[in-house]
Structures are given as C-alpha cells and as structure tokens.
Amino acid sequence: MKHHHFKLFKPYGYLSQFQTNARHEVNKKFLGELYDFPEGTMAIGRLDKDSEGLLLLTTDGKVSYEITSSKTDKEYYVQVDGEITNEAITLLEQGVVISHQSETYTTKPCKVFQLNEIPDFPERVKKIRDERHGKTTWISITINEGKFRQVRKMTAQVGFPTLRLVRIRVGTISLKGLEMGEVKELDDVT
Secondary structure (H helix, E strand, O other): OOOOEEEEEEOOOEEOOOOOOOHHHOOOEEHHHOOOOOOOOEEEOOOOOOOEEEEEEEOOHHHHHHHHOOOOOEEEEEEEEOOOOHHHHHHHHHOOEEEEOOEEEEOOOOEEEEOOOOOOOOOOOOOOOOHHHOOEEEEEEEEOOOOOOHHHHHHHHOOOOEEEEEEEEEOOEEOOOOOOOOEEEEOOOO
8 A cells, every 4th residue: 555645834723633523623624624635644743723834644654653753853933922031042952841741741852042033934814913012032942752732831931932833844854845734745754
C-alpha cells in the first residue's frame, strides 16, 4: 500500500481532526473542509484551535509516531504580550514548570530567541489586538516535545502570555511556499 503525506498551513479556528461525534463541536471547523484527504489520513501531532501554521498529515502510523517522538524539533513563531526580557528568554531556554494533566512538569531545555522583524503572516481572521493595548514581541521557540498547549503555558509562566502562535517548522519541513489553508502532498515527511 502506498502511503500519502501532506503539509498544511492550518488556519486559526480549525481543529486538528477530521470529524467529531461530540455535540459541543458540531459547529466547529475541521481539516476535511480544506482538502479531500485519502481515507486513513491522520494529523501528525496537533495544533489547538487557536494556533496556526504547519501541520503534517500522513496515512502511515509509523511515520506519525516517529515525528511526534522527542527526536523531531518543532519551531514556533510566537507573538507575546509585552516586550520580552532577556531573563524571560533564558528561563524559557532552561525549562519552566508548567501544569500538565493535573501535575507539574518541567519543560526540556529548548532554543528561544527574539525575532528582529515581524513575520510576514496573513492577517488572522480574528483580530488579536492593536498597539493601543501595549507592545508585543515576536519570538522563536524550538522544542522537541509537545505537551498540551505547552508553548502557551511556557510563555505565560515567564510573564509574557501568547497572543498568536504559528508553527513554522517540523524537522526539516517548513511552512514556506504555503498559503493559509493550502495543502501540498509530499513524497516523504521524515
């Protein structure tokens, strides 16, 4: 059986799944609305409804397991509330304590730096806010783990809540060349 692999620029507001039987999610937006994926396609990892960016999909469970393991880097561009400090960046890099499944968890050391320019992403459907509400900073965070809402919890823990989160890279595959909502089939995703 030939497996299929895809990369998708997930828009804000979409769930990283194809359908649901849950009543409270009847009016939600799902990945199947963006593209006619082959049967058996699964998202490799997830991006929550409020997050955007690169989402890999495959029909190969082994590939999905390999990419979600801690061997694969995931890079995010994160717009945070306020002018981030060097101290906060250092804390993020060293690992911070977050809550995960009713327990505390210390994140693994990661790469973090402030971006010199605002990334050129499409305007988000739901406006974030404007400069009247104070300054914001864009940072890059590269992690190789993925606890539920981890990056959001990390930035909040150091006093700079996440306003916008866009995954730009998983391993060697990047968001480059994709428009918001666009899907491209790939030969391989590992």
